[in-house]
Amino acid sequence: MLVALTGTPGTGKSSVAKILRKKGYKVIALNRVILKRKLIKGFDKKRKSWIVDIKKAERYLKEVEKKNKNKIIVIDSHISHLLNVDFAIILRCSPEELEKRLKKKRWPKQKIIENVEAEIIDVIPVEAEENLGKENIVEIDTTGKKPEEIAKQVEIILKNLDKKKEL
Numbered sequence: 001m002l003v004a005l006t007g008t009p010g011t012g013k014s015s016v017a018k019i020l021r022k023k024g025y026k027v028i029a030l031n032r033v034i035l036k037r038k039l040i041k042g043f044d045k046k047r048k049s050w051i052v053d054i055k056k057a058e059r060y061l062k063e064v065e066k067k068n069k070n071k072i073i074v075i076d077s078h079i080s081h082l083l084n085v086d087f088a089i090i091l092r093c094s095p096e097e098l099e100k101r102l103k104k105k106r107w108p109k110q111k112i113i114e115n116v117e118a119e120i121i122d123v124i125p126v127e128a129e130e131n132l133g134k135e136n137i138v139e140i141d142t143t144g145k146k147p148e149e150i151a152k153q154v155e156i157i158l159k160n161l162d163k164k165k166e167l
């Protein structure tokens with residue numbers, strides 16, 4: 001079962017992913033895999049970012065799924081909800097706190113504005129609902145919460161998904 005751990009950059013996906021990995025969950029840092037395995041189809045000069053080859057990324061995930069039969073695979077990436085996954089967990093954050101977190105990460109001002117705006121207008125939840133349907137997505141507000149607390153919430157969701165799968 002493929003579960004997307006998604007959310008606007010800075011909402012804390014990788015911080016939560018790290019904790020989940022320590023708890024023994026199979027977690028894929030998809031953005032890293034995309035570059036390592038060249039699951040890309042070009043470079044967007046204007047945005048200074050790689051263009052992901054969704055088909056190739058999905059093929060890769062199918063292989064991982066085959067090798068991990070009956071296991072939940074968590075995919076850490078802000079694009080994971082666009083893939084052919086079973087469920088998406090979306091991390092949300094208040095615009096004020098998101099701005100603070102991105103500033104701490106020393107992101108360029110323009111990038112910070114872009115991402116805070118994306119969070120305000122629900123870009124990822126809208127995309128996820130379109131791709132997976134309302135019943136296959138859940139949102140977690142991370143504002144004022146520690147990564148450990150968020151990881152616990154994610155774990156409860158994963159356990160419930162695992163139970164449902166066996167029915």
Ligand SMILES: Nc1ncnc2c1ncn2[C@@H]1O[C@H](COP(=O)(O)OP(=O)(O)OP(=O)(O)O)[C@@H](O)[C@H]1O
Nearest residue numbers: 008009010011012013014015078101142145146147
């Ligand atoms: N729950 C939290 N509360 C406060 N700060 C946090 C929290 N989670 C993460 N951070 C901080 O916010 C920044 C972004 O976190 P992180 O790298 O986990 O986000 P991300 O969603 O993986 O971002 P990206 O999409 O860019 O990979 C880091 O500096 C991290 O220390």
Ligand SMILES: [Mg+2]
Nearest residue numbers: 013014015076
């Ligand atoms: Mg990350």
